[in-house]
Amino acid sequence: MKKIKEVIVVEGRDDTARLQQVLGDVDTIETNGSAINEQTIQLIQQAQAKRGVIVITDPDFNGERIRRKILEQVPDVKQAFLRRQDSVPANHHGSLGLEHASGAVIKRALQAVWTTDQGGEQLISQQDLLDLNLIGAAESRHLRERVGDLLHIGYGNAKQFLRRLAMFQITLVQLQQAVQQAKEELHGSWEI
DSSP, rough: OOOOSSEEEEEEEHHHHHHHHHHHHOOOEEOOOOOHHHHHHHHHHHHHTTTTTTEEOOOOOHHHHHHHHHHHHOOOOOOEEEOOSSSOOOOSSSOOOGGGOHHHHHHHHHHSEEETTTTOOSSSSSHHHHTSSSSSSSSSHHHHHHHHHHHHHOOOOHHHHHHHHHHTTHHHHHHHHHHHHHHHHHOOOOOO
């Protein structure tokens, strides 16, 4: 993987150490947890203006909170997502984190970055999510998780998932294809 020109925003120093171990010489900004201060936001804004920024946080509540705070202030940053199962500590004790992801997982996430379109028109409706069993069915949570992985947009509850689909301008056809693939992987061949 060639050197990443953007500055990568992570949660803490363990994440920075892991990225440097996997990618070599990369520049990071650490948020030091979910209570991002104004100085950190200003650093992110400055980095975005000069080199661009990629946000990669832990796939948990605090990681999503950090991502939302950054997007409120710097809406055009790039985003990379990790899957929950790829961020589990080796001993299965402790919290999920970027520092636990394998080198291959980190590289794959950084090759599948997204730029949001905050003003984008919603291409997919809540009814579409219902029709595709992404909400309202027993398997909805697992299906959303797998579809989020396939589309490289991460996991979200129904409201977050719909917002991400709109932000990243996922079309109904792209969503249907991802759902079909996820259903085949999870339960054998199902019809949409």
